[in-house]
Amino acid sequence: MSASPDAHAHRCLSRRTAIGGAACLGIGAPLLVACGSGDSGSGSASGGSSEAPAAGTAIAATADIPVGGGVIFPDENVVVTQPTEGEFKAFNAECTHQGCQVTEVTETIDCACHGSAFSLTDGAPTAGPAQDPLAEVEISVSGDEITVV
Template sequence: MSDAPQPARIVGTDRRTLVRHAAVLGVGGVSLPLLAACGPLGGDETEAEKPSSGQKIAATSDVPVGGGVILDDPGIVLTQPTEGTFKAFSPICPHQGCSVTKVTDGEIDCPCHGSRFSIEDGSVKQGPAQKGLEKVAVTVSGNEIVGA
């Protein structure tokens, strides 16, 4: 007999069974974190808080022309696509319930899966979202944007 070390062997298990189990564990180990990544950030953000009628939301000067701002209280996205035209949307992405995080280059961006929405009407400019951001009714009173 040889004194060379022998490879470790699990009694009663052949190589094919080990490979099959490793493949199942590998797929499961990868898929669970990927599935978890499709959920909402920071909990169950499924519905935005809508401003009440007459509630001051922001000054018109707070919203840049051709851009917008995202406000936490109330949760709302305000945009000014053209000077003097103000739009408001829910900050909740309809794809998986994540909150949008920035407004740049005429788009509202969701960081979770890359969806982008128009600042003009909230429509989808890039998926995976299949529908646009929910519109929120606002009006301008003097130099203030208020809930409608």
């Protein structure tokens, strides 16, 4: 004796609902965790990591930034570059494509999430899906110290 078509449809719907719900939990929970700032001690109401460090914050020594490269400061969400000797630039380290933090500085500022790359000089996108430049962060260089203005 076989089940009626209505009973079978109900069973499939329930199975689909259960599987769909489990898939949402399996995918959604890690995404929600990934969206967290990871910065529980900042006291920031927004919770986002896209904020620049407070003005007057020294973030690096000039000797720490390689000529033709740069360094990412994840806690400050800033990347500092030195495109040519003695010329320092700073940008928000959040990729303009989907908000991942940039991951490496080579000849460009690179985001491993989707392959975007940005210019060391002006933060303009040079590769990948990002269409907008990285936001410039104003800095000052005094002696051998780089400070956010």
